Amino acid sequence: MAYVDWKLKGPKITSCSCDYGCPCEFNGRPTEELCEGLEAHRIDEGWFGDVRLDGLIYAASFRWPGAVHEGGGTVQGVIDKRATKQQIDALFTILDGKEQEPTTIFNIYGSTIETELDPVFSEIEFSCDFVKGTGGFSVADVMELQMEPIRNPVTNTRHPAKIVLPEGFEFREADMVSGTFNASGDDLGFDRTARYGALTYVSYGPHGLIAEESAPAIWQK
Amino acid sequence: MTTWEIQADELVNCNCDYGCPCQFNALPTHDNCEAIASYKIKKGHFGDVKLDGLHVVATFWWPGPIHEGGGKAFIIIDERADEVQRSALLSILSGEHTEPGKTIWNVFAATFDKVFDPEFKSIDIEIDVEARTGKVNVDDLVKMTGEPIKNPVTGAEHRARIDLVNGFEYSVAEMGSASGNATGPIELDFKDTYGQFAHLHLSNSGIVGA
Numbered sequence: 001m002a003y004v005d006w007k008l009k010g011p012k013i014t015s016c017s018c019d020y021g022c023p024c025e026f027n028g029r030p031t032e033e034l035c036e037g038l039e040a041h042r043i044d045e046g047w048f049g050d051v052r053l054d055g056l057i058y059a060a061s062f063r064w065p066g067a068v069h070e071g072g073g074t075v076q077g078v079i080d081k082r083a084t085k086q087q088i089d090a091l092f093t094i095l096d097g098k099e100q101e102p103t104t105i106f107n108i109y110g111s112t113i114e115t116e117l118d119p120v121f122s123e124i125e126f127s128c129d130f131v132k133g134t135g136g137f138s139v140a141d142v143m144e145l146q147m148e149p150i151r152n153p154v155t156n157t158r159h160p161a162k163i164v165l166p167e168g169f170e171f172r173e174a175d176m177v178s179g180t181f182n183a184s185g186d187d188l189g190f191d192r193t194a195r196y197g198a199l200t201y202v203s204y205g206p207h208g209l210i211a212e213e214s215a216p217a218i219w220q221k
Numbered sequence: 222m223t224t225w226e227i228q229a230d231e232l233v234n235c236n237c238d239y240g241c242p243c244q245f246n247a248l249p250t251h252d253n254c255e256a257i258a259s260y261k262i263k264k265g266h267f268g269d270v271k272l273d274g275l276h277v278v279a280t281f282w283w284p285g286p287i288h289e290g291g292g293k294a295f296i297i298i299d300e301r302a303d304e305v306q307r308s309a310l311l312s313i314l315s316g317e318h319t320e321p322g323k324t325i326w327n328v329f330a331a332t333f334d335k336v337f338d339p340e341f342k343s344i345d346i347e348i349d350v351e352a353r354t355g356k357v358n359v360d361d362l363v364k365m366t367g368e369p370i371k372n373p374v375t376g377a378e379h380r381a382r383i384d385l386v387n388g389f390e391y392s393v394a395e396m397g398s399a400s401g402n403a404t405g406p407i408e409l410d411f412k413d414t415y416g417q418f419a420h421l422h423l424s425n426s427g428i429v430g431a
Binding site for chain 1: 239241242244245246248250288370371372373374379380381382384385386
């Protein structure tokens with residue numbers, strides 16, 4: 001099937017309620033039995049057909065009552081307030097899983113969502129430093145994430161660990177960090193200290209993750 | 222310090238979930254750590270003593286996370302090893318002749334309250350790291366199997382890896398699912414829990430080439 005051509009490429013940061021390393025990445029059960037967290041993706045290079053998306057950021061907070069694949073999820077999307085009407089339409093089309101194969105990240109996660117809260121349009125402050133192992137993002141009055149390196153509990157030195165998923169649909173390689181975060185709202189409020197955090201670089205298109213433009217390939221160039 | 226080096230295939234099964242949070246310095250899934258480790262040595266030496274082809278299995282138990290100590294260890298050495306080889310392997314697995322903190326065995330040694338007398342047994346080990354399959358059998362003492370993790374929705378094999386930049390055991394480990402049972406001084410029983418497959422290459426100063 002032919003799709004409108006599109007791309008979302010750039011650094012992506014995620015944190016959730018699981019322990020460092022998140023067992024779900026290995027098809028284990030979530031640490032706290034439920035899954036809640038947040039993520040943001042900065043589009044360093046992106047487009048949807050003729051509409052350029054470079055420089056925009058999108059983010060989301062989410063909760064599932066059990067493991068993600070068991071469904072029943074709630075999601076709160078956030079779109080960069082700098083986006084024009086055309087760019088908003090383009091982003092919604094992509095994030096809704098349209099103009100792409102059923103096996104993309106947006107369709108796989110989308111199939112587990114039961115409640116989609118009205119999107120927020122706001123400024124999103126975003127940072128990601130792969131060398132320092134730090135990052136974070138904030139949406140004023142809605143959600144905030146701060147990430148720092150995991151440290152050895154005995155020596156306090158940095159513990160640089162990676163999860164590598166050679167066939168991953170969300171990322172192929174991610175640096176493990178420690179995330180502290182909160183989200184407010186009647187339908188989706190939570191906060192956690194020192195939980196699973198991941199820094200990665202990904203490029204998504206209509207046929208899924210583009211490996212040669214994602215970590216680790218992009219770091220080896 | 223006697224110079225030594227070992228290249229071995231490893232299958233480890235512990236009581237944690239798939240992905241074992243301890244690999245990331247988080248706390249163990251069920252509050253304490255229990256494990257069976259098996260090593261199939263391809264090539265190795267301890268000074269002039271050749272260790273090629275020998276097998277080793279160990280069982281471990283700690284009351285909490287490993288780094289809080291209070292652990293127990295029991296080592297089983299291949300009965301085919303002669304006296305000199307036995308003492309060489311026990312020395313390496315006890316963390317001796319090793320720069321401090323540079324091998325998993327040296328790190329572990331500091332966390333044991335009790336190390337039981339070793340046994341010398343016939344040990345069968347088959348490990349295919351890339352396929353994530355393995356089978357270990359030690360007479361009446363230990364049985365362990367490893368297989369790929371399966372996707373809970375599609376049933377497809379799930380390929381996942383943990384890479385550690387400053388590891389003291391592995392640089393790259395393939396994640397699997399393992400089940401194990403051990404008797405003797407440390408009794409253990411795991412069903413479909415953390416399975417770790419790796420090619421180890423260790424020496425006095427830790428991971429070779431890291």
